[in-house]
Amino acid sequence: MSTTTTPALRPAPTSALNISRTTATAARVLRQLAHDPRTIALMILIPCVMLFLLRYVFDGSPRTFDNIGASLLGIFPLITMFLVTSIATLRERTSGTLERLLAMPLGKGDLIAGYALAFGALAIIQSALATALALWALGLDVTGSPWLLLLVALLDALLGTALGLFVSAFSASEFQAVQFMPAVIFPQLLLCGLFTPRDNMHPVLEAISDVLPMSYAVDGMNEVLAHTDMTAAFVRDALIVAGCALLVLTLGAATLRRRTT
Numbered sequence: 001m002s003t004t005t006t007p008a009l010r011p012a013p014t015s016a017l018n019i020s021r022t023t024a025t026a027a028r029v030l031r032q033l034a035h036d037p038r039t040i041a042l043m044i045l046i047p048c049v050m051l052f053l054l055r056y057v058f059d060g061s062p063r064t065f066d067n068i069g070a071s072l073l074g075i076f077p078l079i080t081m082f083l084v085t086s087i088a089t090l091r092e093r094t095s096g097t098l099e100r101l102l103a104m105p106l107g108k109g110d111l112i113a114g115y116a117l118a119f120g121a122l123a124i125i126q127s128a129l130a131t132a133l134a135l136w137a138l139g140l141d142v143t144g145s146p147w148l149l150l151l152v153a154l155l156d157a158l159l160g161t162a163l164g165l166f167v168s169a170f171s172a173s174e175f176q177a178v179q180f181m182p183a184v185i186f187p188q189l190l191l192c193g194l195f196t197p198r199d200n201m202h203p204v205l206e207a208i209s210d211v212l213p214m215s216y217a218v219d220g221m222n223e224v225l226a227h228t229d230m231t232a233a234f235v236r237d238a239l240i241v242a243g244c245a246l247l248v249l250t251l252g253a254a255t256l257r258r259r260t261t
Contacts, residue, residue, distance in 0.1 A: 080126070159245040
């Protein structure tokens with residue numbers, strides 16, 4: 001008598017990206033954030049508070065605020081979204097939520113895109129409020145279009161979201177997630193051209209700054225500050241920041257693994 005064995009059933013493979021699964025993931029994340037008003041306040045209000053303080057730090061020299069305010073309008077959202085996203089995503093990893101989701105017919109691309117979509121929605125609100133505050137309440141004087149300023153601020157916030165999603169994979173605790181800020185954000189902050197033009201730096205540091213996305217975020221803001229029309233340099237800078245965000249999101253999807261014990 002011969003016996004046959006039936007192979008174990010496995011979940012059907014999922015496509016890399018599905019709109020319905022992505023939007024369902026984003027809706028779940030937004031519902032969770034709605035029950036955490038402190039996190040929402042941190043993401044939306046902190047960049048505005050920082051810009052407000054910066055304006056009156058340079059109360060006696062408003063031209064200085066004009067010179068650096070546009071750059072910081074992009075940097076503050078990037079830092080805030082990096083910090084909040086990395087911690088919020090780490091909570092999902094350590095609580096087992098991500099492992100349960102990965103056991104479902106949900107692609108890694110769906111999961112990462114859903115998180116990016118949810119935090120990206122908050123990034124739009126954050127960037128719009130910060131840009132409106134800087135231009136119309138704090139008197140930031142820019143030559144170019146406010147819409148271009150908003151675009152770069154939004155791209156920077158999305159880049160911070162992507163970086164936060166990525167580094168959460170390498171953290172075992174919320175404290176470790178915070179520790180990644182000096183490693184990921186601070187070097188870019190020093191080398192992005194905020195404190196001195198990048199071509200005045202040591203050649204080695206200038207070469208490093210050429211591959212850091214925050215450098216192009218600052219360059220893009222400076223283009224809006226100095227030119228009335230959209231320039232080719234602005235388009236290049238915006239595309240580089242967007243491309244870096246997309247690349248980091250792709251790497252973030254590659255770090256999603258089902259952890260078994």
